[in-house]
Structure formats: C-alpha cells, structure tokens
Amino acid sequence: MSMRNGKVHSVTCNGADVNKPFKIFVGYDPREDLAFEVCRHSILKRSSIPVEIIPIVQSDLRKSGLYWRERGKFESTEFSFSRFLTPYLANYEGWAMFVDCDFLYLADIKELRDLIDDKYAIMCVQHDYAPKETTKMDGAVQTVYPRKNWSSMVLYNCGHPKNRILTPEVVNTQTGAFLHRFQWLEDEEIGSIPFVWNFLEGHNKVVENDSTTFPKAIHYTRGGPWFDAWKNCEFADLWLNEMEEYMKEAKKKIQE
Template sequence: MNNQLKVYVGYDSREDIAWQVCRLSLSRHASISVEIYALRQETVRELGLYTRPQDKGAATEFSLTRFLVPYIAAHEGWTVFVDCDFLFTTDIARLLESLDPAKAAYVVQHDYVPRSASKMDGQVQTTYPRKNWSSFMVFNGAHPAIRALTPEVVNTQSPAYLHRLSWVEDKDLGALELGWNFLEGEYDKPEQVPHAIHYTNGGPWFPNCQNVDFADLWIAERDRYERTLEAA
C-alpha cells in the first residue's frame, strides 16, 4: 500500500479560523509528508461531484461532502477526513502504525449520549446511532468498500446511511483509540492530553466557549497561526 498520507479537513466558511488552526496543528506535529486540503462544498459542486440540494439545516457545509473524500483523493493509500473543529497535539504518523490494510476504514467508535441539548454555538444537539463516528475517518483507498463510495452513492443515499457508515460492513471497520477523536465536553477531561481534541460542542473561536477543556491549547495554536501571518 502507498505510504503517502492525504488529509482533508472539512471547511465551513463561517469557521475559517478553525480550519487554519486545525491545518497548522496537523502539519506542525507531523514527522512525515502530509498533504492537507480544505474540503470546500463550493469546489466539489463546481467539479460536478456534489449535486444534492442545498441543505440549510445542515450543521456544517461539509456534512455530506466528507464522504466524497476517497473519490477525490484517488489514492490507494490511507486518506483521512477530519472536521475543522479539531486540534492535533501529536504526530499523525502515529496513527498509521496500528492500521490493518485489510480494513476498509477506521473511526473512533463512540458510544455516548450527548450531555447537552444544544451546542455552544446555538445549534440543536441531535442524538443518533454512531454519532460522531464520521467526524474523523481514515479511509483505505485500496479496499473495495471504499472504491464503491462513489459520487452517485453520496448524492443519492440518505444522510443516515452515510453517517452511520452503512456503506461498509462492520467486519471491515476498524476501531481507533478514543484519543484520536476526543469529544471535549462529552468525556471527562483526562490527565493526558489526547492526540486529537474535537471541540464538538463549540471551540474557543466562539466568544462563549473560552473556558472549554483544552481551550488554552487551541488558543496557543491560533496565536502561532497569527504569528505566521505577521511574518509573511
């Protein structure tokens, strides 16, 4: 299998700073060459890959476009999709060490009930099977199940089918350790900093989320990003 790693970060025009900080945290810690791309709905529409009607009720602009990532990557190695509201604190190369090439995809297999009825940015907190499994996905581009995840499937199947990962058999779905998609606010703050912190209920880029767990780490990374702008 090709050892190159491609990472696609869900892009939402309302949260550009979240994408910028996620990208920087990924690249800054990486010990391997990682290609990082913003997954923009506008772009995949222009390419004719995403034809679903605009969904004003979607929580993000990349709610369903994330499932196009393996097709867009056109890559037989491992490809990662991650929501923009993540902060990486460790080398993503560590993620690759435990992946079995016989598996089609890997996710953190959360089993939880949201602690709040609403997110801190005012959006309604929904509960459904396999919630947040699709917020961080590692795709094996060489696996038949991933090759079958075509634009036609993404554009015609229900959101539930896609987000519950019904397109892959359970036996072909690998489990990542919780630290790769640590849901801030949904799990108690651990003593050790997780590999990837997911500010799923709202992160420090929102005025009312300055005191969430690990806010200081995200703010420090944002400050690093802003210093790169000053130096440019």
C-alpha cells in the same frame, strides 16, 4: 477538485504509502475558517512525515459538478455530507484521512498513520456518545443518532472495493443514516482507533496519572473557542495558544 494522479509503484508500511505524502482531507466551512487554519497548523507543526492537507470546500465541489445536494435542516456544517467524497477525491487509491476542522492535534500524525491495518475498509474512534446539549456551535441543532461522531475523523482505505460505492452520485443522494453510520460496510470492516485521537471536549475525560487517556487530538464538537459562546470551554487555552502561534507565523509570512 478531483485529484487524478498517475499510478506509481512504491513501498507501503501498514497499508500507508511511505513515498507519498499522507492525504488529509479537512472539512471546511466559511464560518470556521480560523478553526480550519489552526487545525491545519497543529497537524503540520507536529508531523514527522510528509502530509498533504486538502480542504473539502463545498463551493469548489459544486463548481466541479461533484456536489449538488440541497442543504438539510440538520446539517450543522457545509461538510456534513461532502466528507464522504474522501475516497473518490483520493482516486480510490491508498489510505487517506478525513477530519472535521474543529480538531486540535497534539501528537504526531505518524502515530495515527502507523495504526492503519489493511484488513479494514475504514478505521475510526468508535464513540458511545449521546450529547447532553440540544444545540451546538452557533445555535445549530444537536442531533442524536447511532455512531454519533464516528464520521468526524476517519481513516479511509480508499482502495478497498467496498469504498468504491462512495461515488458522487451516492454521496449526493443517500440518506444521512446510510452515510454517517457507514451502512455500506459490515461491522467487522470498521477498525477501531483509541479514543484519544478523537477526544470529545466535554465528554471524554483525562484520568490523572494515566497517560493513555491524554488527548492526542481534541475535538471541540460542541463548539470551539472561535465562537464567542465557547470561549471558555475545556482545553480552550490550548486552542487559543495554537491560534496565536498560527497568527504570528502567518503575519511573518506576509511581511517576508
């Protein structure tokens, strides 16, 4: 699953290569296959730029010899640590994005790509967040730690020298604190993105008549409508509508 491409000279805009599809790596967990498909659909449907969506599948990474760490008791998904292979999988070139599969995009990904600034090693929404729940999704333990949710959607400057530390060896052996808190970086190397791009369902709030608070990407971090226990969570209707649209299109493709 290592994407090795020949180098091509091309034009960049705000650090993003406009001649190549923008690479988006999405965390994949077999229990959340539908969430992945709906997230993918929501990005593709609204994107005005070419994108390449690549699932980070742990079983594939293991077969390729890129991932071998044992699953810890606090890992609620299969991509808890494999997400940090993003710069490696992008061949340490250009900018790429990682996002959890429990997102629903409501805006054009070009708007997000246009926020890219080459002076940063990574960019993310810098939440100040302490979850109230002790469990999430299908009973997984809800852990609390500094920079909680920062790593759930990250724009990686894959060519930044600091990100070369994220080798398979480091991703497989380093602590959760080192990786999820971005301890290989200085604070000033972490750029900030408006919270509406990682709008935490149940935590962030829409302010009436203030369009700057309307979500551009909803993150169902506690659990989404694809789990029975979260069928009635906030913004469930938006996700279910997107799911129905995805199902109709998928059915149509099978029939063609």
